[in-house]
Amino acid sequence: MFLTNQDVVELTEWRRGLHRNPEISGEEASTAETVQTLLASAGADRIVAGLGGHGVAGIFEGHQPGPTVMFRAELDALPIEEISEAPHRSSIPGKAHLCGHDGHMAILAALARGLGRQRPQRGRAILLFQPAEETGAGAAAVVADPKFREITPDFVFALHNLPGMKFGKVALIEGPVSCASRGMRIVLTGKTAHASMPETGLSPVNAVAHLMPMLTGLGSGSVMDESFAMVTVTHARIGEPAFGIAPAHGEIWATLRTLTDAGMDDLVAKAEHLVNDAAEANSLTVEISYNDIFPHCENAPEAVSHLRRALDAEGVPHDRGNLPMRPSEDFGHLGANAPAAMFFLGAGEQHAALHNPDYDFPDDLIGIGARVFMRTLRDLLG
Missing domain, CATH: 3.40.630.10 (Zn peptidases)
Known part of the structure; x- marks a missing residue:
């Protein structure tokens, strides 16, 4: 020694x-x-x-x-x-x-x-x-x-x-x-409305509710497999804490995880496809950004x-x-x-x-x- x-x-x-x-x-x-x-x-x-x-x-x-x-x-x-x-x-x-x-x-x-x-x-x-x-x-x-x-x-x-x-x-x-991972931040934007007339606005509620299980559903395999993928929703928010406003803003934060960098490229493409489809279906604009990126x-x-x-x-x-x-x-x-x-x-x-x-x-x-x-x-x- x-x-x-x-x-x-x-x-x-x-x-x-x-x-x-x-x-x-x-x-x-x-x-x-x-x-x-x-x-x-x-x-x-x-x-x-x-x-x-x-x-x-x-x-x-x-x-x-x-x-x-x-x-x-x-x-x-x-x-x-x-x-x-x-x-x-x-x-x-x-x-x-x-x-x-x-x-x-x-x-x-x-x-x-x-x-x-x-x-x-x-x-x-x-x-x-x-x-x-x-x-x-x-x-x-x-x-x-x-x-x-x-x-x-x-x-x-x-x-x-x-x-x-x-x-x-x-x-x-x-x-x-150890796995590749990254934090995916999804921001969905519509238009506010009075809570008594939500049909006059564009709410992200349905898109957020749809996306959370769809994103986690992209997971597959075990970490021992080349095809391993995991999506963990870590945070979500809709609108402001008020009873009189139908929301215009929605956010989802999710961690994407794969065994390899090549697998991450594939998972990102699938996740972004889901997000863009949900935004389009609900007439929302969308911004996607990434943080805490690990190869x-x-x-x-x-x-x-x-x-x-x-x-x-x-x-x-x-x-x-x-x-x-x-x-x-x-x-x-x-x-x-x-x-x-x-x-x-x-x-x-x-x-x-x-x-x-x-x-x-x-x-x-x-x-x-x-x-x-x-x-x-x-x-x-x-």
């Missing part, structure tokens, strides 16, 4: 400090400063800040030329109130690290300490702390940032803790590992093979688990630039679920995740 007992104590407290001071997507300025301080104290050869917003990359140069290997963690917390009696619980009302990104950052902080003491034999290691994963905007912004060209990787790796799976066990597969996440066989060797060498049990998974991850944007792989690290079968108000990252995972990443790094770069 490349970490000392003192390292473990200090990294645990560092993680808990992040947990006390969460910042949500796009607001991670103080978290980024904390990361920069950590990287500087670990002896990073160079630090690139302001990547795609508040992103930070620590660069550790090898002794000889070679490939660039990147490891990614996320900076952002969630806009959810934490319910906890832990001394390190969130100090910010309505915001909390309830997905474990604080723990993922601590794992990369552990790598930074190890690399500061022993540089790679060749190539360079990049520790990327990415902003705005929860909204799907962060990885895309990082990749689009001109500064990313300085650190373009030859391999990129990530992990995510996973409650509901045995503690310390890993789920890993080749191919699609599917694809694990490259070559990258997976490196992780499997590391897992075996470190004695970490692994299988396919329940992969692929329905939730989305914007790590897919990074995978479009290099062979990439993400694995899922069990947080315990009875552990509180991700995004639950009583979730907290298990500190004992820091060492396991760091060992696997460091072994992967040493196998590639020496």
